[in-house]
Amino acid sequence: MAAEKTLAIVLRVTEFSETSCVVTLFTQDFGKLSALAKGARRPKSPFEAALDVLSVCRVVFLQKSGDSLHLLTEAKLERRFRAGARNLESLYAAYYVVELLGRMTDHLDPHPELFRLAVSTIVELDSAIGEKHELHTTISILLMRFQMQMLSMLGQAPGLHACVECNANLEETIDKKRVAFGLNSGGILCAKCKRNDRRIISLSLSALQGLADAMGTNFGINDAAVRKLPLGEMRGLLDWYITHLLGIKPTILKFL
Amino acid sequence: MTQLSESVVRLIDQLSTLPGIGRKSAERLAYHLLRIPQDDALALADAIRDVKLNVRYCARCFNLAEQELCNICLDPSRTQDVICVVEQPRDLMALEQSGGYRGMYHVLLGKIAPLEGQGPETLTIDKLVQRVKQGNVREVIMATNPNVEGDGTALYISNMLQGLNVIISKLARGITQGSILELTNKEILADAISERRPF
């Protein structure tokens, strides 16, 4: 039983007993894991206020072999998510990040890059400001960038550059400035191949280009061209795509 | 292992469904109940029966009550135009034990926890809005738990109460009394600074 140190995002905290709770963490070095935090619900808890959803903390845990529940021995709060007291849209978007980390990754399957992406997304969501409409645009961009880059890091990115079935080039997939996106095939389809996918979503060319761009580093919230993209259409497609991948509609979607 | 009687097995099964009670503890409790005088054991059974048959939620504030309204709602000596919003009856009890509050309450019976599928419609928020709309409420104090979900719940409610001509406040938070400043977590310290008040 070795003591391991790492950084973690708190995904979930559930009451376990009068004084203890079970936390699900997404850690930088070990991926997702669940751990028992004894005494966490006591007033003078060794975990201070670190064990709250969306908090980033430095943790020490004892890895139990052959058991999915590890033992958390220390947690120091590095960053608390504050936007929940200010704007609900940021909060719910951050909840969505947490839900996706929980659903898309496996226990003890480390993805340090994804961890860094998630922390920076949560930090940006927390500090996003602006009046309602502006804020909505900013949050859409942040969420979309997170989703596309996460999918790419996990090897699950949709195929956006050629027909995913026969590799016909992009021009052959365009019909009246739109392309067909096949959910079962996981990407765009040419006129011939789209007959074989029963779940087709029609996508505008600018949405297609926007989704491809979201995987890159230049997809910034202050970029005027990015802010003019059909963000609603892009988010809609991603919601369908992720729901299809997971086989279940993420719980947060009905709140977003 | 000896064969236990059917009734004892049933008792152990029931006890082990209680929170924090594992199989071993349930067995220990069952043997204890077998040993004590019949009257004592039946008093416990009666107490469980009474609480389930007689206790319900107060029709106004959703605190635990034995009649239509709870003892707090029925107490005319309390300040009537201030409502303190809490998540659970146990939070209300904690505030009552503090002795620092003499107003009314509203118990949400939960919190908004979208990740657990708990939306605002599962709480008593609409009843709170109704109470405020009926008038005679000067202030609503948000006393949800000081964590992300509690804050989100309080924010949702304060949005619902916007424009209803009522003061909305929330519990102070920050540094624990009796702690040491230089050892306080910097995030907690930041909260305390941003929520400072006039001396």
Ligand SMILES: [Zn+2]
């Ligand atoms: Zn094709």
Ligand SMILES: [Zn+2]
């Ligand atoms: Zn009442």
